[in-house]
Amino acid sequence: MVTSVPPPLDRIASRLDVDPEEIAFLGRFDDLQLELLDTALGMAQHTEDLEVRRSMRDAVGFVPAVLRRRVIATLFPRDAPA
């Protein structure tokens, strides 16, 4: 099955969580340039995703064992995404 990739402007809008019309001014750039912007935004988000997950995991290991269960319950409640 072939899946279609959204145009870069739509991907950028999705990353920025905005309506594509709001960033229509980017339409003056070609697809290669928009791909560069999309990649930069994606890398920034990816870096932050990793850093947030690492820091939460390490925070659990950092606290004294006696507090660890409560820290886990605070950081990773059952109804929250990991």
Add this chain to the structure above:
Amino acid sequence: MSAASPARPAGPVHDGRSRVELAKLRHELSHDGDDTTLDFLAALAPNEVRLLRERAAAARFTRHEGRFARLAGLTRLLPVALCARAAEAVLGPLVSARTASVMEPEDAVRLASRISPDFLATLTTYLDPARSAAIVRELPEPLLVAVGRRMLARGEHLALGRFVGVVPTDANLAVVHDAPGLALLEIALYAEEPDALDAVVGALPDDALRRILVDAVDEGRADDAVLLLGNVGLDARARVFELLPELAEGHQRALVRAVVRRGAWTEVLPVLSLITPAALQHLVRVPEIADPALLAALVPQDGDVPLTPAVPPPWPAS
């Protein structure tokens, strides 16, 4: 798709502001000021680059806001000293900055007092001034100054500039009072609150303003000095033109050339009625200004030209 937004004014000054906004976008995305990948975005209007940066920052923050809130919840669970150690040892500056943004200001202030100024200086480069304003305003001035001076020493001019509007004027002045001219120039260029910048520039001694102008020329940044004129109010601009005669001829002419090159007349012309007659006389005798073609283009075509280019330059002909 349209090629340009209708509100986009053209011109070199405008391009300079886009470069400033682009530097902030780069900083937001990668903290790598040398990355040239996104240089093509300098073709956008400044407000368009700014919108990209603000949306990118908001999207990144929202993505993990719940996690930051849960991390902030640890401050109510753990002793403050342990939280401070955890921030430095395991959370790191990025996550600590994001977490601070969702904390109650009094909790964040209590925590900040236990964190080393060195780490706070790194953390601040990731901090969103708008989200952290309530915290920064509650921090004791000695701590603000200690952190600001560390950032200055590390060349974090962009981050310092973004906080000019959040940090009280006295603390800003204490940080930058003996800063090199180029550092002052960059901090001022990156400032986001014109009123706050005006208050700081207004309180800077003449010597500091002179350092900005001289260093800008010496470092090939005269265009940025002109760009700065548009970021400050009329009084500060007038002080610049009052100081101009005190500079060496080469510096004067380089700055005036930059004004001409960038077409910064909307920044300069309103100031001419505010400066002393002596400073005005001096300015119009700078050869770059005393160009008849330039004056003809600037002065209304009513024949009543108050600035005469026939006056000789203020220094001996070489």
